Amino acid sequence: AQSVTQPDIHITVSEGASLELRCNYSYGATPYLFWYVQSPGQGLQLLLKYFSGDTLVQGIKGFEAEFKRSQSSFNLRKPSVHWSDAAEYFCAVGAYNNNDMRFGAGTRLTVKP
Amino acid sequence: EADIYQTPRYLVIGTGKKITLECSQTMGHDKMYWYQQDPGMELHLIHYSYGVNSTEKGDLSSESTVSRIRTEHFPLTLESARPSHTSQYLCASSDRDRGNNEQFFGPGTRLTVL
Numbered sequence: 001a002q003s004v005t006q007p008d009i010h011i012t013v014s015e016g017a018s019l020e021l022r023c024n025y026s027y028g029a030t031p032y033l034f035w036y037v038q039s040p041g042q043g044l045q046l047l048l049k050y051f052s053g054d055t056l057v058q059g060i061k062g063f064e065a066e067f068k069r070s071q072s073s074f075n076l077r078k079p080s081v082h083w084s085d086a087a088e089y090f091c092a093v094g095a096y097n098n099n100d101m102r103f104g105a106g107t108r109l110t111v112k113p
Numbered sequence: 114e115a116d117i118y119q120t121p122r123y124l125v126i127g128t129g130k131k132i133t134l135e136c137s138q139t140m141g142h143d144k145m146y147w148y149q150q151d152p153g154m155e156l157h158l159i160h161y162s163y164g165v166n167s168t169e170k171g172d173l174s175s176e177s178t179v180s181r182i183r184t185e186h187f188p189l190t191l192e193s194a195r196p197s198h199t200s201q202y203l204c205a206s207s208d209r210d211r212g213n214n215e216q217f218f219g220p221g222t223r224l225t226v227l
Binding site for chain 2: 002006009032034036041042043044045046049094095100101102103104105106
């Protein structure tokens with residue numbers, strides 16, 4: 001069965017610093033990978049997704065993620081964090097036309113002034 | 114911009130009450146989902162639907178039920194609420210024709226059962 005691990009429960013970075021959130025997945029087929037962001041009291045918003053092709057994908061709000069099949073990873077990055085990026089971030093894995101999408105437990109990002 | 118709505122956004126009720134959480138989407142998506150979300154935990158799928166008159170249980174056992182009489186509407190009902198049902202409930206939808214399973218989420222309902 002597929003699973004997603006986000007090793008970091010909570011990360012604190014200073015505003016303007018770079019950010020990397022880790023995501024490791026376990027999936028038997030070709031994975032579809034997603035990163036979502038959730039602000040307090042809100043639902044999940046899609047940041048970016050990977051289905052095929054270029055392994056470096058660009059998303060909204062200046063985020064990018066790199067798919068590394070050999071490491072079963074899909075880490076999220078941002079070169080310079082803004083205070084408004086403080087939120088919970090979820091990595092998810094699914095497959096083509098498959099209802100079974102799995103989410104990680106999330107990483108909470110705090111941004112220091 | 115995703116057009117998926119959930120009401121109420123917050124609900125505090127007493128044990129034993131019957132409640133219905135509403136979810137509607139205006140995107141014409143065939144697939145709809147209900148997730149339960151607790152702090153520090155992954156989202157757990159409790160129900161899903163492939164279309165009208167189709168409902169399935171997810172991987173998390175739940176005492177709730179769902180119905181799908183119209184494409185745009187996917188309500189979740191708890192016949193007798195208990196404190197263990199206290200949680201955040203997220204509704205989502207996806208376009209079956211696209212096949213990539215990208216899901217669009219509503220803002221959630223935070224339920225507290227006293």
